[in-house]
Amino acid sequence: MSETAGHYTYTNLYNWLILGESLDSVLPRLNDSTYSVVTDLVIATPILDGYVLHDVYNPSKYHGGSLNVTELGDWHRSSGLNITLTHSKFNRRANYHGMILRVLTVTQFKPNNTRLEDYLEDYSNKSIDLMSKFVYPLMQHLCDIFNFTMDLSTDFYWDEIAENGSHTGMMGMLNRGFADITGSPGAINQKRFPLGELVMPIWNFRTCFFFLSSPLRSTNELLQPFSTGSWYATGALTILIALILSISLAFEKIDHWIRQYGIALFSTICILCQQGSSVIPNFLTGRLVFLQLLFFSLLIFNYYSACIVSVRLNQPLDKINDSLNELAESNMDIAAERIVYYDYLLETSTDWEVQMLKEKRWSKMSDAKKYLPLEEGLKRITRGGFAYHCDPNRGYPLMEKLFTSEMICRLSEVHLYHPQGLGAWVGHHSPFREIARVGLAKINDMGLRKRQAIRWSARKPICVNVQQTVNSVTFTEIKAAIFLLLLGVMLSLIICLLENIIYNWNTKKRYERDN
Structure with missing residues (x-):
């Protein structure tokens, strides 16, 4: 035996x-x-x-x-x-009669003059050492269920490898038998399994790059209000109205047919563009055509103007997919908060997108530009063209203070660490593995874990469109109008030059004929 x-x-x-x-x-x-x-x-x-x-x-x-x-x-x-x-x-067998349960947690910001228990219950600074503060009440519930006495201790690291190759930190202490269960959730991966046994996932963890998406700039914004068919129909009706108007002007005794058709076409275009007309028909036929043309131009112009304003007020954002590769290929600058698991994720992740980000951007940056304090990094986001990596539970509360409502609506995220569970761990062959699994499952089924997760997680800033704002018009958006203006100026100069040439030629011919 x-x-x-x-x-x-x-x-x-x-x-x-x-x-x-x-x-x-x-x-x-x-x-x-x-x-x-x-x-x-x-x-x-x-x-x-x-x-x-x-x-x-x-x-x-x-x-x-x-x-x-x-x-x-x-x-x-x-x-x-x-x-x-x-x-x-x-x-x-649920009563352990006050048996000591050694719980080891990770705290990186605890003041030396503060009791560990008091620090883990401090809700005023909940974003600091948040995951450990979340697990602490779960361990209290576990001790209450099975009548344990909690022996709480702390370490600075989750898992560190010393120069001699041994593991230190929370997982190393657990592996050497100095703790019974982790008081901070740990990553679930192959490198952790030699150090302990997983009880169950208890915390959903993710990290993101945050940045502001800019409004989508369109090069054909002036053409967007009408479809291609509508533009063709409008052009055809304009030509038809000009022809009808030119026929009605035949009764006005205009001296030349070219002048007659020119006045009709020019007046039609002027009225459609809300510029009026210098010619007023004297006969009823021409006036009826003018009246119909005015109604047509009123409807077309007002609808076109309303569509332009609506497009400016409801511009879609130029968002990128939740892809690190797209972020790496963008022209945005990047930086990160100095957190212990950021470099660990970059080094250990086998995701090809993480490796692309590391090769294309991160490894080429100097150490001075890689890391920024949380507040400074979020302030740089507000200037645009900058992506900053941090824990959402630390970043969200500060974003609500620093960002305007318009910035919050433009806020975009690209995950470095997609949402996945971090687990509670016990040592190998621990006598508490099954009882911890049963206890934490019961805590989860009763809703206590979800309650603590809601209590300690930061709320994502809410986008509230209280007032619509119009962004400044860029050159890209109006270059079509500028091109049309320049084209008109060039045509005017060419026509003016031709008119002068023809006039001088006619004048010269007339002079030679008279002499």
Whole structure:
């Protein structure tokens, strides 16, 4: 029996039945060093026509626990098996009678003159060491459920590798047996499994690059109010109205047909552009055409103007996808808050986008430009063209103070660490693994974990469009109008030059003919 303890065969994977003459002869021979609350071991001692069954376990010998022997039932040749201990295993073994549970947490900003318990309950600075403050009430609930006495201690790092290759920090202490369970959630990856055993994920963790998306600049904004078909229809109607107007002007006794058609076309364009007309028909036919043209231009111009204003007020943002590769290829400057897991994520992540960001941008930056304090980094975001990496739970509260409503609506995120669970860990072959799993599952099912997550997580700033604002018009957006203006000026100069040439030529011919 003593040899089996070294192979950890007293877990919930094995069921033991030991036949002995009496408890006094069997109990001294048991090696309960690896027993726990999940141990299924029954000792059967003989009576007149059967056996008495005894349930045996030890919550944890190395934590001061003692061997617990309870009558499970009996077996008789005549009546068979009779179980009197009917409660579930975890319910009847849930009382640890004040046993010490060593909880190791990570705190990086705790003042030296503050008690650790008081610091973890400090809600006024909840964004500092937030994950440890979140787990602390869960550990309190766990101790209350199973009657533990919490022995709380702290370290500065989650996991650090010393020069000799050994692990230090919270996970290293856990691996060497100086703690029973982590009081801060740890990353779930292959490098952590040699150091401990995962209980269950308890905290959703993510980190982002934050930046302001600029309004989408369109080069054809002046053409957007109408579709291509509408523009063709408007042009066709303009030509048709000009023809009808030129026919009506035939009754006005205009001296030349070219002048007649020119006045009709020019007047039509002027009225459509809300510039009026210097020609007023004298006959009813021409005036009716003018009246219809005025109504047509009124509707077209007002609808066009309203669409332009609406486009300016509701400009879509030029957002990029939640892609680090797109961020790396953008022209934005980047920086990050100096947090312990940022470089760890860049070094250990196998995601190709993370590696592209590292190769294209991060590795080419000097150390002085890589890291900025949180407040300074968020202030640089407000100037535009800058992406800053931080924990949302630290960044959101400060954003609500520094950003305007318009900036909050333009705020965009690109994840470096996509949302995933961080877990509670125990040491290898820990006697508390299953009981911690049961307790934390119960805490989760009762809604206590979600309540604490809502209490300690920062709220994302809410976009409130109280007042619409119009951004300044850029050259890109009006270059079509400028091009049209320059084209008109060039055509005017060319026509003016041709008119002068023709005039001078006619004048010269007339002079030669007269002489």
